[in-house]
Amino acid sequence: MIAFEHVGKRYGGRFEALANIDFRVRRGEMVFLTGHSGAGKSSLLRLVMRLERPSRGRVMVAGHDIDRLHHSQVPFYRRQIGVVFQDHQLLFDRSIYHNVALPLEIQGIEPREAARRVRASLDKVGLLHREKALPIELSSGEQQRVGIARAVVSTPALLLADEPTGNLDPQLSADIMALFEDFNRIGTTVMVASHDLALIARLRHRVLRLSDGRLVADEEAA
């Protein structure tokens, strides 16, 4: 699904965020990306989302070199990836329902079909009863679940999450991770960047460990 081939990323010609990153993620796999802050986790995810382009090497997603996508194709590429952000990036001027519906609106899905999918997605994260609420009325754990519902509403083949449990207590974090595992179980490839080592250790998935922009360990699932 994802293949990094000797990828390097420099910012401003000097600072080396990633160096010689080389790994593969199979379709349907669940992978944790870990390392101290500044190790390059976010840079790596940004490369997969094509928010950045590699300075060296190739990033292949589903067999395509995404660096060679024309900029007009990039939006269509991103529609096939679900992304969960640490600060969940919800829009505070609209209801939970409309936040989750946003990707479908962008893709021009017919409203009745969209409503069905939004409700299914909200049901999955256990927030169907809050669909009319505004994000501000929700706790941070609930907000993060809305973020996840939005990421999976268009049933992407690849789900990326950047520190999705960063601001949550251990119990809520475990709940969120369990959700990712659920999506993984139905075939979604999941890649989660997190520095919550205790939680990661408990979950027994493959772990890619970054340090100073280098891939220092690739531990297969136990």
Added chain:
Amino acid sequence: MSPKPTRPSPRGAQSQRARSSNRLRSWARHHRAMSLDSARRLLRHPIGSLMTMLAIAIALVLPTTLWLTLDSARLLDAELTESATLTAYLTSPVDDGEARRINEALAAQNGVAGTRLITAAEGMAEFQASLGLDDALARLEDNPLPASVVVTPADASLDAVQRLADTLESIAGVEEVRLDLAWIERLRHLAELGRRVALALAVLFGSGVLLVVGNTIRLAVESRRQEIEVVTLIGATHAFVRRPFLYSGAWYGLGGGVIAWGLLTLGSGWLSAPVAALARSYGASFSLPQLTPSSSAILLACSTLLGLLGAWIAVSRHLAEIRPR
């Protein structure tokens, strides 16, 4: 999963047609939603929106007034050319019978639509009546005015009239042909000057409208920065992101156009009484240029387009700066 937009399946044209009609429907749906949404956003801040529209309206009023004035001046010009006549002064002294004969000779010329003989006595009478100088003229012993023939040309274009004047001058008994077209020429130069001034002002004030709308849209883009970043991250195209702002710009332009239309209508109503009185005192009938339905439509279309264009420029400039973090 493939990073490219999925290709139509080889199952044939039917499914592809269904898909493109679907896409068209969803496109139309988004346009409808965005036009309503941006109208609602404008209404949510009525004072701010109204001020922007007023600024646009004020910028539109002056060039529109000039344009309307020139338009009616053009009509006036056409009328004047139509009523352009030549005056052939006959060699003095000439008796009435001879004058009538020359009049008939002139009337028989090619390119002459009609003639009117003014004998020396009639000329004097007209002169007295128009000047009101009875006493002074009565003191003259002889009538110093020559008899004259007023010739209406068939073709009123300047060249044709000039040619006709040359022909008439060569007829025996005609002393001089005066064509008083110099002032029409002058009026035309003046109108041309007016047109250029109006064009320059239209460009200037049109740019003003672009700037007003552009600045307003720039602030709107800035205030929705987070939203733009998020929708870009989840796969919105530039067109999708731009659309609500373009509609806002068009609404601002349309609103400004409507207000400008109202101001112009009010203004012409307010000025029409004194203008009519002034015209009456000159014995003329002149009315202020009016906004006809077609010129109103042009005004509204232009203002809407200016709003759209201003928004386009602002959004394109600022979208390039907004990159998801």
